[in-house]
Amino acid sequence: MNKISKLICTILVVAMALALAACGSSKVNLQILDTEYALEDYAIAVSKENTELLGNINAALKELEANGTKKAIVDKYISGVEHSLKFQENVAADAPTLTMATNAAFPPYEYYEGGKIVGIDAEMAAAIADILGMKLVIEDTEFGSIVGGVQSGKYDIGMAGMSVTEERMQSVNFSDTYATGIQSVIVKEGSSIKSVDDLYADGATYVVGVQQDTTGDIYCTGDFGEERVIRFAKGADAVQALVTGKVDCVIIDNEPAKSFVEANNK
Numbered sequence: 001m002n003k004i005s006k007l008i009c010t011i012l013v014v015a016m017a018l019a020l021a022a023c024g025s026s027k028v029n030l031q032i033l034d035t036e037y038a039l040e041d042y043a044i045a046v047s048k049e050n051t052e053l054l055g056n057i058n059a060a061l062k063e064l065e066a067n068g069t070k071k072a073i074v075d076k077y078i079s080g081v082e083h084s085l086k087f088q089e090n091v092a093a094d095a096p097t098l099t100m101a102t103n104a105a106f107p108p109y110e111y112y113e114g115g116k117i118v119g120i121d122a123e124m125a126a127a128i129a130d131i132l133g134m135k136l137v138i139e140d141t142e143f144g145s146i147v148g149g150v151q152s153g154k155y156d157i158g159m160a161g162m163s164v165t166e167e168r169m170q171s172v173n174f175s176d177t178y179a180t181g182i183q184s185v186i187v188k189e190g191s192s193i194k195s196v197d198d199l200y201a202d203g204a205t206y207v208v209g210v211q212q213d214t215t216g217d218i219y220c221t222g223d224f225g226e227e228r229v230i231r232f233a234k235g236a237d238a239v240q241a242l243v244t245g246k247v248d249c250v251i252i253d254n255e256p257a258k259s260f261v262e263a264n265n266k
Helices: 003-024 051-066 069-078 120-132 143-152 215-224 235-243 254-265
Strands: 030-032 038-042 045-047 097-102 111-113 116-118 135-140 172-174 179-188 208-211 229-232 249-253
Touching: 030 235, 030 254, 038 215, 045 051, 045 143, 051 069, 051 120, 069 120, 097 120, 097 143, 116 120, 120 135, 143 172, 179 215, 179 235, 179 254, 208 215, 208 235, 215 229, 215 249, 229 235, 235 249, 235 254, 249 254
Parallel strands: 097 135, 208 229, 208 249
Antiparallel strands: 030 179, 038 179, 045 172, 111 116, 179 249
């Protein structure tokens, strides 16, 4: 090979390396469709045997609604409006515990910040515990084990952006609604999925990513069949699968969807 040939080869190798690097670093932006997939109510799961606790929680929720605490908590995590409310600061040392099961991977309802579980559900539960004179203990667990844990008495309550469904009501009771959730669809920018209707179109084969055992999982499996749904332990894992092309869209609650899209598009 002469010097010119070697130079040409070197140029080609460098060009290929640069092309591969560019491909590897290409940014995949995400967006949320304008059309919602489903509308649902969030409530607190309580054992069917613990009717006294259920009544006390409903009374506490009414109080938090009346005094503006519920709105302040929601506004903090949805609109970024800080509040000065303090929770669980004057709990008696011998106060009974209120054990809450959650899945702390569902911002802004529950997620980790500085090693602590925070979010709408965490603060709402703390405010309820204050009214009931109880010490709140939050247990992070798999979403799919929450209802069973509450049913068996392992946990007192379940709060995890949990929708009220007929299936879940067979195992536990639910409190009054404390929030309304929208199931939204996340897609890549430029996706051929332009609206929710595209998922139902004749011959559609789009694969949907969901968080396992959530209502998104339940609804999508019923609507599109097992072959078009891939389940993930966490919503963030489903979103990563969308970025890498393993699924065509992700269906999840609108507030976490906004958090995931914002984090990805930074």
